[in-house]
Each structure stands twice: as structure tokens, then as C-alpha cells.
Amino acid sequence: MNTDDMLIAYSDNARELVNSFEKKLNDSFKATPRSKIEHYMGMHVLYDMPKGLFTLLDTRRHVYGFINHMGLDPNSDVGISTPLHPHEVYSKVDSPPEMDIKLRDKVWQAHGKLIHLAIWARPDLIHSVSVLGMYVYNSRQKLWNASSRIAKYLVKTRDFKLAFGTPDIELMDPEFYGHSDSACGGSIDDRKSINAHIFLLLSAAISWKVKLSQTACLSSQEAKYSAL
Numbered sequence: 001m002n003t004d005d006m007l008i009a010y011s012d013n014a015r016e017l018v019n020s021f022e023k024k025l026n027d028s029f030k031a032t033p034r035s036k037i038e039h040y041m042g043m044h045v046l047y048d049m050p051k052g053l054f055t056l057l058d059t060r061r062h063v064y065g066f067i068n069h070m071g072l073d074p075n076s077d078v079g080i081s082t083p084l085h086p087h088e089v090y091s092k093v094d095s096p097p098e099m100d101i102k103l104r105d106k107v108w109q110a111h112g113k114l115i116h117l118a119i120w121a122r123p124d125l126i127h128s129v130s131v132l133g134m135y136v137y138n139s140r141q142k143l144w145n146a147s148s149r150i151a152k153y154l155v156k157t158r159d160f161k162l163a164f165g166t167p168d169i170e171l172m173d174p175e176f177y178g179h180s181d182s183a184c185g186g187s188i189d190d191r192k193s194i195n196a197h198i199f200l201l202l203s204a205a206i207s208w209k210v211k212l213s214q215t216a217c218l219s220s221q222e223a224k225y226s227a228l
Helices: 012-028 060-069 101-120 123-133 141-156 220-227
Strands: 043-048 053-058 162-165 177-183 194-201 204-212
Touching: 060 101, 060 141, 101 123, 101 141, 123 141, 123 194, 123 204, 162 204, 177 220, 194 220
Parallel strands: none
Antiparallel strands: 043 053, 053 162, 177 194, 194 204
16 A cells, blocks of 8 residues: 555455455445556566566666666666665764755655665665655765666666566465574664564565664674574
């Protein structure tokens, strides 16, 4: 569910239940007749059953839009391999004493576009979006430069899609499973850890999140337990 937009995913043996559910909805609300999804919340939904790909979530419309918004050409050769610089540190110390309203508005607008991408279909962006989100309240040039770097990363990965399934059926894991990890003391402002988790089904990510731990951990082992 997303406000008044709803998707129902089901297998053939649940068709009668879904038909009954849809009838109950239509008794109370005016709803669009059920059909195979092609677009949802700005995402293009693709299918390639011969290759064993049940669903591909395609957000290139938003990716290309963000790249253009940042003043880059989506078809250029400026691509880089990571969203954030691995040795760049972000801290409240960098915040300027006086707020630049024009720069803040630019950063906020760019960050809002990135949030949409990271939440819906680009788990590879969620860490960078989470880290930068801690400091957008008082934006500075450093954050704008980071958004520009993410745009260059998206140039290189512009055609990435979230695919459910795999052409090699032996590689597809039908089990639901997850991973978690933590960067102990990742926030240098308060020494709290940056925790992350991701859950997968049919070899594709279905849920992911990055957030600060609630307390400062005393060791990397404790931080990993906290993330778990």
C-alpha cells in the first residue's frame, strides 16, 4: 500500500481468494480493475519469463532525471565505482556558521530525489543517502559535491534494475534470508555505529535499511550484535 495505490502479489492457487478480496474492495470503493502491473510509483515493471526473471523494477526514468538535474549527461563517460568517496568523512564540525539558503535548497532538492531512488529500488544508494541525510539540515558545499559524485556513480550504473529471479535456476535461492553489518563508531560526532541490514527473496533484495545505533558500542563485536 502507498496512500491510495495498492499492489497484490499472488500465485495461481490463490486466485479465488484474490478475486473475493477484490470484490469486497469494490463493494466499498471505486477501484481500477485488476491488471498486470506495468508502472507503479514512477517505476517501470518489466518481465522476462524466458530468462527466469519474474520481475524487474526499472527506475531509469528517475536515475536519468537525477543525473540531468545535477548537470551531467547520462550517456557520458564520467562514471565512478562507488557512491561516496571511501576516505571522505562527514561531521557536524564541517557545518558552516551561517546557513547558505540557496545552497541548502539545492542540496535538499537533490537529496529528496536520491531518497526516492534509494528506498524504492536502489539498495546500493541507501548507505550514502543515510549518511548525507544526517547533515542536510545545515548544508554545505561538501554535501553538494557528494551529491554530484553520486550522480557520476549513477551514470556508470544507470541501467541497473532490481531483478527477481535468475536465468540460472540452480543459482536462485528460494529461501528468505538476510544480512546485517555495522561500522563501529561510524559517526565521529557521537561515536555511534552505523548499522545496516538487507533481506532477500528469490535472490533479490526486498527490504533494506541503514541507521545509527541507539547507543555507542564498546567494540566492533558489540556493534555487529546491535545491528543484528
